[in-house]
Amino acid sequence: MKVKRGQNRERNGLGGMVASAALMAAALAAFALFSVQFGNRTGARDQETLKKAIARASVQCYAIEGRYPPSVEYLEENYGVMINRKKYHVFYDGFASNVMPDITVVPVTAAE
Template identity: 45%
Template sequence: MRGLYEQTDSRTRRRRFIAAVVAVAVAAVIAWFAWASISTDLREQGAESMRQVILDAAVQCAAIEGSYPATLSYLESHYGVTVNHDDYIITYEAFASNVMPTVTVVPR
């Protein structure tokens, strides 16, 4: 009778161990997907914030100087705009000095 009890106890422990390993693996996969989703959202929000900062500085420049700046580098040097060129691809297109520039910011 004792041998049967030990065998059942061993199987129960093995099943509990496997269940724990599976639960940890599932939790790790869920955490990884959550991290990837949050990371993507933060990068997109950062890009939109960067775009808005550039547009606000362009409007401020137009209000002070009477025309929109021709280049993004002008905003960086004269209006304190700090652009993270390593994390974002930025296109700044100025059509004319009296037309608001088109700004596109894309995370790398």
């Protein structure tokens, strides 16, 4: 009987190790998926925050100077807006000084 018990323990030990490894792999895969999704949500939030900051600075410029700023660079120089050019492209289309400009923020792709 001792021989059979020892063999069963070896089989259970090997099966337990395989089950533990499978559980660990599943946990790592779930963590990786969560990390990627969290990064995507954070990037989208950063993008929206930048767009709102540019819009607020534009309105502030209009309130102080009586006109919307001619460019994003003007906002950077005079109103403290900081844009990470390595991370985002900002398109600022103001066709008249008394009309709120159209602001678009697009993330830089890896291919660029």
